[in-house]
Amino acid sequence: MAKKDSFFIRASTPTNGTIFAQSAIDLGSYVDALGKTVLRIHNISVEYGGPLSSYAGAVGTSTQTSFQLTTQAQDQMVTVTDRSVISSGSVAIATGDAAVQMMSEALNIAPQDWTNGYLVAVEQLYLAVDQSFDHCDLVSIVLECTVETLSQSAAMALALSQQ
Numbered sequence: 001m002a003k004k005d006s007f008f009i010r011a012s013t014p015t016n017g018t019i020f021a022q023s024a025i026d027l028g029s030y031v032d033a034l035g036k037t038v039l040r041i042h043n044i045s046v047e048y049g050g051p052l053s054s055y056a057g058a059v060g061t062s063t064q065t066s067f068q069l070t071t072q073a074q075d076q077m078v079t080v081t082d083r084s085v086i087s088s089g090s091v092a093i094a095t096g097d098a099a100v101q102m103m104s105e106a107l108n109i110a111p112q113d114w115t116n117g118y119l120v121a122v123e124q125l126y127l128a129v130d131q132s133f134d135h136c137d138l139v140s141i142v143l144e145c146t147v148e149t150l151s152q153s154a155a156m157a158l159a160l161s162q163q
Contacts, residue, residue: 018132
């Protein structure tokens with residue numbers, strides 16, 4: 001059996017204060033349901049802000065930035081019960097009188113939580129970001145992926161279920 005090498009897809013969504021923001025990720029060069037080709041996402045890593053970003057808000061505040069990766073465009077953050085959600089998570093920060101007292105990062109769900117990752121048969125994914133306080137200017141993700149072949153009917157059924 002031939003070995004499948006993984007590759008990485010990288011994407012970012014700039015944030016603008018506390019306004020819901022979303023960017024499309026083109027998968028057209030990897031996914032073709034009619035041609036029986038689908039993408040399997042094995043792992044996702046998330047970066048909030050850039051390497052030198054400052055996250056803390058004003059003294060005595062709490063802030064949160066959330067992301068979601070979906071197979072359908074959204075107009076707001078959705079819960080993990082929405083069938084389009086591949087992954088979601090957040091970073092939360094609370095400051096005390098003089099310094100950050102708590103910082104917590106969590107993935108609610110992610111492809112690495114599943115036994116075989118997450119199969120994708122749509123040609124675009126959507127990375128959305130929303131936050132409670134303007135403290136993060138960018139959310140970036142790295143997806144570890146492989147390309148696989150399914151039967152045409154299985155690939156088309158999967159694509160239709162993700163639209």
